[in-house]
Amino acid sequence: MDSQISVLVVDDDHDIRTLLRDHLEGNGFTCRIAEDGRAMIKALERDTYDLVVLDLNLPGEDGLTLCRNLRAKSELPVIMLTARGDPIDRIVGLEMGADDYLTKPFEPRELTARIRNVLRRQQRSQSQLEQVQARRAHFQGWTLDLERRHLIDSAGRVIMLSGADFRYLRALTDNANIVLSREQLARAGGAKPGEFIDRAVDLQISRLRAKLGDDARTPSLIKTVRSEGYVLACPVEHEL
Structure with missing residues (x-):
């Protein structure tokens, strides 16, 4: 290629x-x-x-x-x-x-x-355009409801998400297995010019990991890529 x-x-x-x-x-x-x-x-x-x-x-x-x-x-x-x-x-x-x-x-x-x-x-931009119309994103037993803006675990329990939680997770599921930089995640989360702080992105990722039950020391879902950013390291299926 x-x-x-x-x-x-x-x-x-x-x-x-x-x-x-x-x-x-x-x-x-x-x-x-x-x-x-x-x-x-x-x-x-x-x-x-x-x-x-x-x-x-x-x-x-x-x-x-x-x-x-x-x-x-x-x-x-x-x-x-x-x-x-x-x-x-x-x-x-x-x-x-x-x-x-x-x-x-x-x-x-x-x-x-x-x-x-x-x-x-x-x-992947073309497939992402189709994903804009998706209603749900399924990954590793989790479902992100893109209409109701909440998370559902494998037992059907609803986990509420803050606005920032949803925007970060939406960015990660839309770009599964693609590394997103802290800047890209900050923009996806709604940061304005001059407001971007690396630590704020790291804290938001920590909160998401906690809601997903992803061990911060050895995460299996949202992985840290040193000097680059974060990646949702699993396949995602979008339901229209």
Whole structure:
């Protein structure tokens, strides 16, 4: 599958562009590089890509502006790169339409994993559109009632959910076996720009695990993926 994936890397650092191109091509991707926004626009006009890796700090138009302009006319996935570590930069990047965010320095293997993860989510978008009309989501003996917004256990007992409980669990069941970052879960939970706090997401996941009887030390349902986020690690069947 990777041999069919075409990635455009946009970064003004020649060494980083070359490193990422060599790594991605070594892992079976097709990769082209661009040094700034102008080169990126020309590359997008000339060829078709599956994903753009876009540096935040570019000469001329910065990555945020380029991402916003791209998102206004395209659903092409974007992973943002930055040397900044301030959480507000991650929030702004995601608000501009980036699909994921990676802070420099990073391991090229992590970028490869994130590219695959973003593209898996995109490939499932059509099935998710059908799931919007679903009435219930069934997983591991549990039923999430999407109309009444509560949870039902295997014995038929109803477990009430707060608004945040429901939104987080809905996001996880809609993306079963796909890792969701803390930022993505925070947005799904209704967080506004500037309100995102890693700890708040972790606490919400802990509350969900408690309601699902999922051992926090060795969870079998909602698993933690180190440095990435959380995943509902089981099949989900949606009932229309």
